[in-house]
Amino acid sequence: MDIFLKTISSLNDETRLKILHFIDHNGEVCVCDIESSFEMIQSRISRHLKILKEAGFLKVERRGRWAFYSIRTPLDKFRQSILEEISYLNISLPPLNKECNVTR
Amino acid sequence: MDIFLKTISSLNDETRLKILHFIDHNGEVCVCDIESSFEMIQSRISRHLKILKEAGFLKVERRGRWAFYSIRTPLDKFRQSILEEISYLNISLPPLNKECNVTR
DNA sequence: TTAATACATCAATATATCTTGATATATTAA
DNA sequence: TTAATATATCAAGATATATTGATGTATTAA
Numbered sequence: 001m002d003i004f005l006k007t008i009s010s011l012n013d014e015t016r017l018k019i020l021h022f023i024d025h026n027g028e029v030c031v032c033d034i035e036s037s038f039e040m041i042q043s044r045i046s047r048h049l050k051i052l053k054e055a056g057f058l059k060v061e062r063r064g065r066w067a068f069y070s071i072r073t074p075l076d077k078f079r080q081s082i083l084e085e086i087s088y089l090n091i092s093l094p095p096l097n098k099e100c101n102v103t104r
Numbered sequence: 105m106d107i108f109l110k111t112i113s114s115l116n117d118e119t120r121l122k123i124l125h126f127i128d129h130n131g132e133v134c135v136c137d138i139e140s141s142f143e144m145i146q147s148r149i150s151r152h153l154k155i156l157k158e159a160g161f162l163k164v165e166r167r168g169r170w171a172f173y174s175i176r177t178p179l180d181k182f183r184q185s186i187l188e189e190i191s192y193l194n195i196s197l198p199p200l201n202k203e204c205n206v207t208r
Numbered sequence: 209t210t211a212a213t214a215c216a217t218c219a220a221t222a223t224a225t226c227t228t229g230a231t232a233t234a235t236t237a238a
Numbered sequence: 239t240t241a242a243t244a245t246a247t248c249a250a251g252a253t254a255t256a257t258t259g260a261t262g263t264a265t266t267a268a
């Protein structure tokens with residue numbers, strides 16, 4: 001029940017739906033990519049990513065000073081069906097803005 | 105997006121999950137059945153039923169002075185998968201208490 | 209080292225949602 | 239009619255969640 005509610009409440013926010021769909025659409029991205037693509041302040045993005053991660057949708061991999069978020073694999077059937085349903089919503093996403101140059 | 109969020113937010117409450125599963129499990133019930141089975145005040149039940157109905161999970165049929173709620177049919181794949189997921193949660197439900205005698 | 213960068217977390221405020229008790233409406237029994 | 243029953247809705251207070259700006263921590267470049 002608690003895990004289900006955590007999963008549901010993670011989806012109960014327009015910003016998080018956009019971020020989740022953005023990652024599902026673009027693949028692995030770092031926090032600053034999302035920050036600059038969505039033009040939102042970093043603490044806001046960070047908080048939403050944490051919620052989506054704890055809800056079982058995202059995984060994070062830290063490389064250097066960057067944190068790369070991507071869809072968790074393998075993803076169970078229920079969360080897969082949610083991602084599918086979200087993709088049908090035709091949410092308009094901002095273009096991926098690769099501000100941070102990871103290789104420098 | 106709005107309909108999706110409405111569906112999701114309808115599930116973002118423990119009481120509503122219980123009521124929804126209760127109806128899924130018992131079939132058509134009237135408001136007073138739920139009220140007495142859950143031992144909750146009527147306005148609270150009524151409000152949650154409205155939210156679940158507007159989220160597309162329930163239908164209501166009025167007969168006499170009673171309002172009978174049941175799972176909406178046909179139910180789309182997404183909402184079906186949600187009901188299925190909820191059934192896996194093994195939520196403990198109160199026994200159906202048929203307080204009101206509809207035939208009197 | 210020191211400074212800058214990337215990210216996480218906290219405290220305060222704003223906003224949304226839930227619960228309750230009161231009241232309104234519709235239906236039926238007396 | 240009038241009263242009782244079943245349900246819906248509203249207003250007020252309580253609780254939860256989102257946003258912001260400030261601060262903390264880890265990593266890397268200078």
